[in-house]
Amino acid sequence: MTELNRRHLLAAAAIGAGAGALPFRSARAQAANTIRIGVMNDQSGPYRDIGGPNGVTMAQIAAQEFGNRGFNVEVIGADHQNKPDVGANLARQWYDQGVDVILDVPTSSVGLAVNQVAREKNKVYINVGAATADLTGPQCSPVTAHWVYDTYMLAKSTGGAMVRAGGKRWFFITADYAFGHALERDTTNFVRAAGGSVAGSVRYPFPATTDFSSFLLQAQASRAEVIGLCNAGQDTINSIKQAAEFGLTRRGVKIAALLMFIADVHALGLEQGQGLVMTESFYWDLNDRTRAFSRRVQPRLNQRAMPNMVTAGNYSATLHYLKAVADMGAAAAKGPGVEVMNRMKAMPVEDEAFGRGTLRQDGRMMIPSYLFEVKKPSESTGPWDYLKLLQTTPADEAWRPLSEGGCPLVRS
């Protein structure tokens, strides 16, 4: 009865892997007076709620609020499916078809791949969603800016806080790709510098892992005091849930969710999330300015989500880029990306979401980072009221010092 050809099955699996590779709106031919912003992120996978369609919308909102200052702005979006080859091809296609800036690009492996293309094409690239600090380190480029967070800043803030709270012996559960590796490396440095030690680590396949209990058990066997989660999105949520399920948290093992977004807290629920510490550079309920901004944009976002660090970053980056374009003229802005980026670096960043910031020589945007604790259910007044501020790290201390990044652009 098995006339069925197994090759059919395998062929279908291959089709499945490649499906959806097409951008959902392709850029049209270049028009001299239109600035095209391409928002590339995960529209259909585990990181969708971090940026996704809302990331595109936030760039659109920024473009609309900026208004017409002698040039038109068109915002397009596409799905990179967390695949570096898809992202790089799309970037090449976009730049060739007249897209002037590529924005967002979460997933560090894709973020680094697009970085290469942008450098090669001499076009502006503003990374908002990816974490790896290599974007402003060894891989830094004269056309690239890195906007709201990176692995160094997370490791310093969250990792530092955990070590100060007494967690000296660490075990890492790491997503096996560029992001996880960078986050583990940066956190390890801070743990060791503070007198802590690393009892072990596992690198698990991303994104094909849903059960983390095996790794949690290994962590427990290593007698670690802190389990450092070098992962993101669903993987982080599943790890935290399963750590509670297997009684690790009850036995006093602390979980360090080194990268967590408010969307993750929303999905996890406060009951399971309470007490976790996390680091962000934006929270909607931080001050009057962020509250006003967030309430204004929230009605336009999917699932009526509050803006998070990445979607707010897309807003901020779009606005700053457009200010630079207005300053130098649309025709010049369609020229070499290096000049646009230099102009962006020369201008102070200021917007409602992040306040004031500066764009450093290596492309690092300098803003404060905030350490938060997830509220208890009793402390929360409703949906999205999830975090309380523990500590603020000023902009000049939050990020890796310019001299330590190894960025070839920086020569003293």
Next chain:
Amino acid sequence: MDEIFGIPAPLLFGQLLLGLINGAFYAMLSLGLAVIFGLLNIINFTHGSQFMMGAFVAWMLLAWAGLGYWWALLLAPLIVGATGVIIERLMISRLYKLDHLYGLLLTFGIGLMIEGVFRNEFGSSGLPYRIPNELQGAWDLGFMFMPVYRGWVVVFALACCLATWLVIEKTRLGAYLRAATENAALVQAFGVNVPRMITLTYGAGVALAALAGVLAAPIYSVNPQMGTNLIIIVFAVVVIGGMGSILGSVITGFGLGIVEGMTKVFWPEASSTVIFVIMAIVLLTRPAGLFGRA
């Protein structure tokens, strides 16, 4: 403390048990696939989405109707199974005379659409679903902390597999089903309504996927992608076990869960690849699968 291959024995026992638990999901999902393939000759690529729908229906029952886990265990398979019946009647039934590839592509497309709709509606981060109060807590086995709920999953999955096997191999209904796969025209000539039987079989296979989804809801976050990662592995399980072999897919499901669990200890980076390596080896040496009839 004793060590086996440099790994402390308690840790190894723990990992074996975890492998068995994950294997329970593989077994339940591959069971549904095997039933559908064995009797309909359709490779049901919608299976992952139907698993996901099971978990979502459980969440909806709780959030919208206040019906808890136990009701979900009963109702979610019925509801999702009913959608399966509709899909079979409206679409899949038209493809029986065509090449297998058409059925595969159709079900794959339906799966993508279902996933897309849920993603648009609920986002990708997932929704929280609690372990029911009766199954909270954990046993301390000495070598590991065993959550009661995980134990329940293994026992329940084994019972489902056994029940399905009994129905198909030992009952009159099962005999009709098996006869219909051999020669549908002849069985129909004896007065059995074969098309209806096939429709219900598809519904039952889908219900099994949904049941696995309800079981998974409290452990994994309920999200639209939850079936996608699993389904590729489950297909490998079915291929290794032998297409259409019910017992084969159950044994292979549990077995590969254990193999995967062990890989997570010795070489975690390879834990998602190991199953496909095994699949390749099995295809080279026993093309019909470990339990399949060539």
